[in-house]
Amino acid sequence: MSDLLISHTEYRDKVFACWLGKNIGGTLGTPHEGKRYALGLDFYEPVPEKALPNDDLDLQLVWLQMLEEQGIDPALPHFAEYWARYADAYPWNEYGFWMRNYSRGLMPPVAGCFENYFVDEMGSPIRSEIWACLHPGDPQAAARMAWKDSVVDHAGGEGMHGEMFWAAVQAAAFVETDARTLIRIGLNMIPLSSHVARSIREALWCHDSGLGWGDARERLASRFGGIQPCNAVPNHGFTIVGWLYGQDFGDQLCKAVNCGYDTDCTGATLGATLGILGGTKAIPDRWRKPVGLDIVLHQFTRGLNSPKDITELTDRTVALAEKAAADAPDRGFADKTVLPDDLLSRLFRTDAAIAARNQDIHAATALATGPDGAVEVTLHYGGEPVLYPNIAREVWFSVAGQDEPCVDLKVPQGWTAERLDQTRFRLFCKGEIADRNQLTATLSTGQTAAFTMLGPGEAKGFPAGNNVEMCPKCRARIEACICAG
Numbered sequence: 001m002s003d004l005l006i007s008h009t010e011y012r013d014k015v016f017a018c019w020l021g022k023n024i025g026g027t028l029g030t031p032h033e034g035k036r037y038a039l040g041l042d043f044y045e046p047v048p049e050k051a052l053p054n055d056d057l058d059l060q061l062v063w064l065q066m067l068e069e070q071g072i073d074p075a076l077p078h079f080a081e082y083w084a085r086y087a088d089a090y091p092w093n094e095y096g097f098w099m100r101n102y103s104r105g106l107m108p109p110v111a112g113c114f115e116n117y118f119v120d121e122m123g124s125p126i127r128s129e130i131w132a133c134l135h136p137g138d139p140q141a142a143a144r145m146a147w148k149d150s151v152v153d154h155a156g157g158e159g160m161h162g163e164m165f166w167a168a169v170q171a172a173a174f175v176e177t178d179a180r181t182l183i184r185i186g187l188n189m190i191p192l193s194s195h196v197a198r199s200i201r202e203a204l205w206c207h208d209s210g211l212g213w214g215d216a217r218e219r220l221a222s223r224f225g226g227i228q229p230c231n232a233v234p235n236h237g238f239t240i241v242g243w244l245y246g247q248d249f250g251d252q253l254c255k256a257v258n259c260g261y262d263t264d265c266t267g268a269t270l271g272a273t274l275g276i277l278g279g280t281k282a283i284p285d286r287w288r289k290p291v292g293l294d295i296v297l298h299q300f301t302r303g304l305n306s307p308k309d310i311t312e313l314t315d316r317t318v319a320l321a322e323k324a325a326a327d328a329p330d331r332g333f334a335d336k337t338v339l340p341d342d343l344l345s346r347l348f349r350t351d352a353a354i355a356a357r358n359q360d361i362h363a364a365t366a367l368a369t370g371p372d373g374a375v376e377v378t379l380h381y382g383g384e385p386v387l388y389p390n391i392a393r394e395v396w397f398s399v400a401g402q403d404e405p406c407v408d409l410k411v412p413q414g415w416t417a418e419r420l421d422q423t424r425f426r427l428f429c430k431g432e433i434a435d436r437n438q439l440t441a442t443l444s445t446g447q448t449a450a451f452t453m454l455g456p457g458e459a460k461g462f463p464a465g466n467n468v469e470m471c472p473k474c475r476a477r478i479e480a481c482i483c484a485g
Contacts, residue, residue: 005334016314017275025271026054029263039258051291053298056126056268089300089476094118096468098153105452107364112155119157124150132170139168140352143189147356155361161190173276189353199237230262370447376400396424410440
């Protein structure tokens with residue numbers, strides 16, 4: 001089987017255009033975020049003097065630093081660690097609720113879905129580009145990394161499906177240019193039954209059936225528009241509408257943003273996708289000049305070793321992709337792009353994406369540490385991460401890279417942990433249960449990992465659609481207020 005080879009020069013140009021398009025689309029859409037009616041933009045309104053700060057890019061810069069420091073396939077706990085270190089002040093929707101869970105001791109994936117009304121939102125689909133650029137020409141590898149990323153704050157939700165979709169589309173766009181083929185590749189990575197997939201297919205149907213842009217927009221808004229303007233389902237349809245109905249770079253971005261709703265996200269994602277497809281030559285100067293090349297961080301992104309501009313971001317992204325390609329069995333970089341005869345068959349492979357999707361989200365993954373180093377250990381809760389008095393509960397463990405691990409479990413005083421096999425236990429507590437309880441797993445190698453089981457007092461729910469408490473001055477998550485600098 002011949003290798004898929006991508007030209008160094010072409011790849012770097014597409015990565016640069018990806019990040020530039022991301023900044024352009026995000027800046028176009030940011031002033032209009034949350035408007036649920038059709039807009040009439042044909043350019044920036046207002047015209048900016050520089051790129052606007054946007055979490056769409058900032059959170060990927062957190063992952064950039066994580067990849068540089070932890071390697072190209074970080075453990076799931078590293079995602080939680082880096083977010084908590086550099087982006088803990090973000091209060092909005094899914095961001096605030098995953099951090100609320102993390103502060104209570106829970107780890108992803110369960111920290112990304114427990115008492116989190118916002119798992120169907122756009123916070124993770126906007127983080128797909130880093131994985132596409134890391135694995136150009138390998139959509140399933142990009143989708144696998146997008147799963148790791150998205151379960152931090154969207155486990156099991158439509159946001160998770162959306163990020164896997166776009167990571168695959170954008171990874172394939174480095175070597176394939178046909179829009180419908182790329183959309184089919186992305187859809188292949190996510191469940192047929194997902195609402196994101198249904199919205200995308202509806203957008204395709206509208207275009208193929210000859211509906212005008214306005215009719216397509218209204219159809220998507222009326223059939224998929226939910227309570228929240230940042231819901232991933234209608235916004236994925238709007239992004240596809242902009243892509244298919246637009247005539248060129250600027251028109252495509254405007255048609256996506258003019259659909260309204262989560263306009264900074266639809267614009268940024270489409271801008272990045274078009275950048276990968278066409279490279280820098282496809283982005284007109286009139287769209288580039290107002291935003292420039294500088295990266296402007298949001299005030300809630302703190303302490304990060306951020307690239308100062310798109311050029312530095314591109315250089316650092318390329319360096320990571322070269323490391324990833326060194327471990328790839330059938331793709332790499334060369335002086336000239338060489339595409340294998342079975343390119344489409346390779347792009348449609350889904351093994352890695354399906355394996356990622358099949359992982360248990362009602363679980364917490366931690367790093368067990370000890371003299372032999374660290375290994376990922378997962379506690380499977382078998383449901384919500386809560387133990388109730390007088391109700392027995394079976395939990396079990398899995399260990400990365402081990403088919404038959406053996407785990408010992410220490411539980412709080414007053415609890416019992418009846419061993420059922422080498423990794424499975426029946427928990428029980430007859431009396432009152434504390435709000436937060438530590439379980440300690442010890443492997444046969446002596447490595448240990450701590451997990452949290454909540455009591456009923458810490459699991460009373462949260463009003464649907466409400467946000468976590470924010471500082472009234474800086475609007476950061478109250479526990480991470482930035483007023484004092």
